[in-house]
Amino acid sequence: MKQLTRARITAVDAYDVRFPTSRRLDGSDAMHPDPDYSAAYVTIRTDAPDGLEGHGFCFTIGRGNEVAVAAIDALRPHLTGAELDGTLTGLADHYRALTGDSQLRWLGPDKGVTHMAIGAVLNALWDLHAKRAGKPLWKLLADLTPEELVALTDFRYLADALTPDEALLILRRAEPGKAEREARLRAEGYPAYAASPGWLGYSDAHLASAARRAVADGFTQIKLKVGADLEDDIRRCRIAREAVGPDIRIALDANQRWELGEAVEWTRALAGFDPYWIEEPTSPDEILGLAAIRRAVAPVKVAAGEHTANRVVFKQLLQAQALDILQLDACRVAGIPEHLAILLLAAQFGVPVCPHAGGVGLCELVRHLAMFDYVAVSGTLEDRTVEYVDHLHEHFTDPAVIARGRYTAPSVPGFSSTLRPASLHAYSYPNGAVWLAERAQGVA
Ligand SMILES: [Mg+2]
Numbered sequence: 001m002k003q004l005t006r007a008r009i010t011a012v013d014a015y016d017v018r019f020p021t022s023r024r025l026d027g028s029d030a031m032h033p034d035p036d037y038s039a040a041y042v043t044i045r046t047d048a049p050d051g052l053e054g055h056g057f058c059f060t061i062g063r064g065n066e067v068a069v070a071a072i073d074a075l076r077p078h079l080t081g082a083e084l085d086g087t088l089t090g091l092a093d094h095y096r097a098l099t100g101d102s103q104l105r106w107l108g109p110d111k112g113v114t115h116m117a118i119g120a121v122l123n124a125l126w127d128l129h130a131k132r133a134g135k136p137l138w139k140l141l142a143d144l145t146p147e148e149l150v151a152l153t154d155f156r157y158l159a160d161a162l163t164p165d166e167a168l169l170i171l172r173r174a175e176p177g178k179a180e181r182e183a184r185l186r187a188e189g190y191p192a193y194a195a196s197p198g199w200l201g202y203s204d205a206h207l208a209s210a211a212r213r214a215v216a217d218g219f220t221q222i223k224l225k226v227g228a229d230l231e232d233d234i235r236r237c238r239i240a241r242e243a244v245g246p247d248i249r250i251a252l253d254a255n256q257r258w259e260l261g262e263a264v265e266w267t268r269a270l271a272g273f274d275p276y277w278i279e280e281p282t283s284p285d286e287i288l289g290l291a292a293i294r295r296a297v298a299p300v301k302v303a304a305g306e307h308t309a310n311r312v313v314f315k316q317l318l319q320a321q322a323l324d325i326l327q328l329d330a331c332r333v334a335g336i337p338e339h340l341a342i343l344l345l346a347a348q349f350g351v352p353v354c355p356h357a358g359g360v361g362l363c364e365l366v367r368h369l370a371m372f373d374y375v376a377v378s379g380t381l382e383d384r385t386v387e388y389v390d391h392l393h394e395h396f397t398d399p400a401v402i403a404r405g406r407y408t409a410p411s412v413p414g415f416s417s418t419l420r421p422a423s424l425h426a427y428s429y430p431n432g433a434v435w436l437a438e439r440a441q442g443v444a
Pocket of ligand 1: 253255280306
């Protein structure tokens, strides 16, 4: 009988894709006034007859996207020509090979551009895995057994906070009710909050109308960027609070702008507007400082995590009681094995995960992780909400869909990380049609 040969990975290609969002100040905050939302986009091709491709990306905000592309290129030798082992063991092997490269790890370890590139490649592999399995990623993960999930999780350096046995207990505790939660998710979706109204570069009139529209659209929480000028922030908070009324949560986001004392004083100065959380009040690496800010500004909650590089830093943020809200980012850490560790750590410490999204493609990806968490890890929606920003979704083949302020559950197989081919070409930097037109107009 003819021996069946396994498919092999034939190509790992990285593309520099940028969207000229700085033209309209979409995404502007106190630290990043002119972002061009960008993706260092990976395509993994195989010689399997199904013709399926895996897609993933690093999210960046413009310059430096080419550095992320180079980091992905540096990982290519680990994958090109490798057997496409569609088992969980095979995926775990890829994780170990990529994170364990004895020379590349000097650039981190477990942080920075190489770590983000590993995340992009692993997300592409899991996208391909889910497509081949015919399931959206959240469902594929939710269908794994607690033992399989524990076997996939990276527990290195976590033993003082979370052991595999403790993780197993968390996952087994969540098993009763999984089917009901999955049904509820499909029927009602997952709570979202609106970050679009509050970009720092928007006018007062735009802020007021966008805040009112968010409430009319069913959102129960909005977010405002703060931290550039206190008088402006007081005025904008007043406008937003008057627009949404007393019952809608308003989160504030300082994007790392403040020193410690400043963070406390500034947050207290805005406390009269009843902010729900203050996000990234200072450096993302400031573990003890975030804990001190949290103690000082309570009952305003402290949220952070979108720039937290890895599970080890998350562990310490939780041990130091520095976070009320953990903001996992789907493209910052090293793929599913590290996401699992972070979701399990949050469950272990009883801290709600409200993932970071927005940018380009983050909403598409991170909803899968939040929905998996609800079905199979935390088992609750209490105080959980995923960031939502209403642009750039049209570039994805399986875009995030919001109904009545909630993310609908994806049903298309994969990780929803596939860009439309036309968008990939038009927004390629520097020679896609959109960028050629920008330069012809003298604006890029
Ligand atoms: Mg933020």
